[in-house]
Amino acid sequence: MPAALAATGLQKRYGSAEALVGADLRVEEGQLLGLLGPNGAGKSTLVKIACGLVRPSAGGIEVLGVPAGSIEARRGIGYLAELFRFPGWLSADELLTLHQRLAGSDGAEAERAELLALVGLADARAVKVEAMSKGMQQRLGIAQALVGSPRLLLLDEPTSALDPVGRRIVRDLLQELRSRGVAVLLNSHLLSEVELVCDRVAIMLDGRIVEQGAPAELSRPRGVEIETASGTQVYEGAGRDDVPRIVAEQVHAGGQVYGVRVLSSTLEDTYLEAVSGG
Amino acid sequence: MRVVAAYALQESLRRRVFTVVLILTAVFLALYGWGASLAFDEVTTFSGEGEQGNPVDAEVVTGSTIFGLAMFSTLFLGAVLAVFLTLSAVRGDAERGLLQPLVVRPVGRTQMLAGRFVAAAGVCAAYVGAVYVVAMLITGAVGGWWPDRVLEPGLALASAVVVIAAIALLGSIFLSATANGIGVFMVFGAGLAAGLLGQIGEALSSNRLEDIAEVTAWLLPFEALYQSGLDALTADARGFTDFAVQLGPFGGADEGGPLLWVWAAVYVGLIGLAARAGFARRDL
Numbered sequence: 001m002p003a004a005l006a007a008t009g010l011q012k013r014y015g016s017a018e019a020l021v022g023a024d025l026r027v028e029e030g031q032l033l034g035l036l037g038p039n040g041a042g043k044s045t046l047v048k049i050a051c052g053l054v055r056p057s058a059g060g061i062e063v064l065g066v067p068a069g070s071i072e073a074r075r076g077i078g079y080l081a082e083l084f085r086f087p088g089w090l091s092a093d094e095l096l097t098l099h100q101r102l103a104g105s106d107g108a109e110a111e112r113a114e115l116l117a118l119v120g121l122a123d124a125r126a127v128k129v130e131a132m133s134k135g136m137q138q139r140l141g142i143a144q145a146l147v148g149s150p151r152l153l154l155l156d157e158p159t160s161a162l163d164p165v166g167r168r169i170v171r172d173l174l175q176e177l178r179s180r181g182v183a184v185l186l187n188s189h190l191l192s193e194v195e196l197v198c199d200r201v202a203i204m205l206d207g208r209i210v211e212q213g214a215p216a217e218l219s220r221p222r223g224v225e226i227e228t229a230s231g232t233q234v235y236e237g238a239g240r241d242d243v244p245r246i247v248a249e250q251v252h253a254g255g256q257v258y259g260v261r262v263l264s265s266t267l268e269d270t271y272l273e274a275v276s277g278g
Numbered sequence: 279m280r281v282v283a284a285y286a287l288q289e290s291l292r293r294r295v296f297t298v299v300l301i302l303t304a305v306f307l308a309l310y311g312w313g314a315s316l317a318f319d320e321v322t323t324f325s326g327e328g329e330q331g332n333p334v335d336a337e338v339v340t341g342s343t344i345f346g347l348a349m350f351s352t353l354f355l356g357a358v359l360a361v362f363l364t365l366s367a368v369r370g371d372a373e374r375g376l377l378q379p380l381v382v383r384p385v386g387r388t389q390m391l392a393g394r395f396v397a398a399a400g401v402c403a404a405y406v407g408a409v410y411v412v413a414m415l416i417t418g419a420v421g422g423w424w425p426d427r428v429l430e431p432g433l434a435l436a437s438a439v440v441v442i443a444a445i446a447l448l449g450s451i452f453l454s455a456t457a458n459g460i461g462v463f464m465v466f467g468a469g470l471a472a473g474l475l476g477q478i479g480e481a482l483s484s485n486r487l488e489d490i491a492e493v494t495a496w497l498l499p500f501e502a503l504y505q506s507g508l509d510a511l512t513a514d515a516r517g518f519t520d521f522a523v524q525l526g527p528f529g530g531a532d533e534g535g536p537l538l539w540v541w542a543a544v545y546v547g548l549i550g551l552a553a554r555a556g557f558a559r560r561d562l
């Protein structure tokens with residue numbers, strides 16, 4: 001089965017600026033991948049290439065087994081840009097109708113109602129875009145990306161304008177999509193959010209992927225902390241499996257153990273370490 | 279393409295510029311009617327004195343001159359509409375984030391562009407055609423003068439604004455909205471200047487100037503189309519009347535012939551090819 005998205009050695013140069021310098025990334029079918037990285041790392045550029053808005057300078061990228069940007073590839077994707085705007089004179093329902101026509105979706109009224117309900121805009125179907133708050137527009141943007149039941153969803157910071165309830169809705173939505181087998185590439189700066197929902201996390205820095213794995217893998221053990229009568233002691237590099245041995249050693253040596261803590265780094269630690277070149 | 283065209287059409291009619299142009303048009307047509315009636319009144323009193331032996335047909339001179347002015351105003355308003363409907367079609371819309379959600383859909387970029395062009399060209403041509411007909415009816419009702427050819431000048435004007443819309447759409451791929459607007463109006467002005475130059479050349483009997491004007495008019499065929507439309511107004515006038523007819527500002531009337539129509543179509547086609555190539559390569 002081909003990957004939902006497969007980029008190999010992807011490069012993009014804007015004039016003299018290098019946005020991507022050989023990025024390799026795979027998103028499997030039905031996988032939810034979070035792409036992290038500092039401002040200017042090249043996350044949006046990668047996503048734009050994946051949906052055919054930007055042409056790569058070198059390297060290849062396939063979407064659902066066909067070259068990215070081809071009509072066929074675009075038939076299978078849904079995209080929400082980082083910076084987007086919808087025509088102010090369209091209502092939520094009219095906007096989705098337009099995208100249904102463009103996407104060739106025959107979901108009709110039922111699909112539109114379902115999508116608006118999914119993003120919490122069921123009451124706003126007749127509201128014009130110009131009368132919507134930024135957050136409402138972003139919710140509508142997510143609904144728009146889901147038109148035509150795409151198999152790969154490319155979301156570029158979809159929750160940047162959302163309130164906590166909105167973020168929760170999107171999180172639940174992403175989990176729901178995963179259960180339906182939709183692959184998602186999620187660009188985000190919200191580590192906690194990514195850690196909560198993603199199957200896999202990739203960290204991008206200066207145009208390449210520098211770190212990737214499951215959130216749990218990236219939250220590596222950092223050591224074991226033992227609290228004894230003589231103070232606290234840290235066993236660097238030790239993990240949970242080492243705890244019985246360490247405690248036994250302490251007891252054997254006549255120490256009194258008051259507490260044991262396995263230190264694991266958070267995704268944030270790993271992230272900060274990766275992007276600071278550490 | 280039909281979906282894009284329908285969307286672009288709906289968008290055009292909702293633009294504020296469309297309302298503004300409609301209001302300007304109403305004002306213009308009202309003033310035109312008033313001016314035309316004054317002009318014809320004056321001429322009737324003047325030509326009533328020496329009816330016999332007057333070699334110049336005052337009615338034809340007045341009618342065609344004033345209607346030539348109306349043609350120019352129509353072209354100008356049509357050009358404003360054409361430019362404002364297309365000036366931000368690609369780069370301007372992309373900068374605002376309006377274009378990306380549409381381009382990502384499984385619709386070819388060429389079709390996207392074609393849809394926008396068809397909508398803008400349709401709106402502009404229909405508008406110009408309508409204003410032309412109304413101005414002609416006013417002239418006929420007020421002064422009893424009708425152009426020698428009824429259809430051709432209107433078609434020429436409509437084609438001229440379609441050419442302008444195509445130029446502006448091409449420009450929108452490479453330039454941001456403001457720069458494109460300024461650029462296309464400068465091109466429009468260059469065409470008019472060429473027409474003026476041609477008139478001066480004719481007055482001075484300078485073949486050189488006339489040649490330059492003619493080449494420019496063909497390079498910017500909206501000007502050649504406009505001149506050809508003006509010419510068709512008095513296609514049947516002969517002798518002194520023909521000589522006395524001073525058609526519109528910015529345009530020594532010049533018959534384009536059938537070749538002009540072919541050239542205009544080819545021109546728009548070439549612009550389409552250039553736009554297609556430019557848009558296909560553009561990062562959004």
Ligand SMILES: Nc1ncnc2c1ncn2[C@@H]1O[C@H](COP(=O)(O)OP(=O)(O)OP(=O)(O)O)[C@@H](O)[C@H]1O
Pocket residue numbers: 014015017018019037038039040041042043044045046082
């Ligand atoms: N159209 C463009 N022209 C020139 N340079 C660009 C263009 N788009 C992006 N860049 C450059 O490419 C690099 C990557 O940009 P990109 O938008 O992909 O970063 P990002 O990871 O999405 O950042 P952010 O977190 O701020 O959204 C940046 O250095 C940026 O300046």
Ligand SMILES: [Mg+2]
Pocket residue numbers: 043044045082156
């Ligand atoms: Mg970005």
